[in-house]
Amino acid sequence: MKKWIKLISLISVLFIMSCTNDKKVRPDTPENLSLLASLAINNQDYETLKSYFTETRKETINSEYFANLKEIKSNGAEFRTYSYIRINGKSLLLEIIKDQDTKTYKIQNIMVVPKELEGLFNTPNGK
Incomplete structure (x- = not known):
């Protein structure tokens, strides 16, 4: 009987441990x-x-x-995801979305950044 209790206890512990979901963002x-x-x-x-x-x-x-x-x-x-691209002195913003069907990222929109706003994307020392 003690063997059964130990076995059931062990199975219960393993079951509980397998059910815990430790997924963190x-x-x-x-x-x-x-x-x-x-x-x-x-x-x-x-x-x-x-x-x-x-x-x-x-x-x-x-x-x-x-x-x-x-x-x-x-x-x-x-929440929106953008990617900044600088090509030949022009700045572009790509709005990126995740296609839920294919689980890949796609471009939703491309916007040319006006010259007067390019400073928003510049960081000191290029970092």
Whole structure:
């Protein structure tokens, strides 16, 4: 009888362990990173938001800048993914979507960035 109890206990533990789903959202896609950033802003989690920046750009977000972000709530947020391309001195923005049927990314729209707005995409030292 003790063998059966031990066997059932072992099977139960293995079953419970196999049922736990430890899937966490990681910043491994642009969509996931956007979601995590919006959650950090909503939760007023300055350190987490800062952790999503590249090492060379972490210092660009200070506590004062973050305080301004606190007023933005991402309830009902809309997420879009863009890719910036510079070709022969012209800047383009590609709006990229994920095709749910093929699980590949497709271009939704291409926009020419006006010269007066190109500065938004320039970073110090090209980083």
